[in-house]
Amino acid sequence: xxxxxDPGRYIEAAQSYIDPGFDRLVMQVAGPxxxxxIDFYQRELDARIRQPKPNNARA
Numbered sequence: 373x374x375x376x377x378d379p380g381r382y383i384e385a386a387q388s389y390i391d392p393g394f395d396r397l398v399m400q401v402a403g404p405x406x407x408x409x410i411d412f413y414q415r416e417l418d419a420r421i422r423q424p425k426p427n428n429a430r431a
Contacts, residue, residue, distance in 0.1 A: 373402070379416040391426045 374385040386397055399417075401409040 377412070379412075379420070382417055383420055386421050387427070391428075393426070397421065 374381050389397060399413060403409075
């Protein structure tokens with residue numbers, strides 16, 4: 373479970389699933405303030421997570 377306001381932590385967590393081949397990830401809000409969490413996702417994570425590339429395919 374990843375928590376906090378550092379987008380890098382979420383990218384690292386997602387990458388740990390992308391590298392072995394997962395191509396679908398689910399992001400879930402587990403706590404109060406879902407609107408703020410959705411805003412954070414849209415602002416900080418959406419574009420960075422939409423085009424997943426395994427580490428061995430990065431250029």
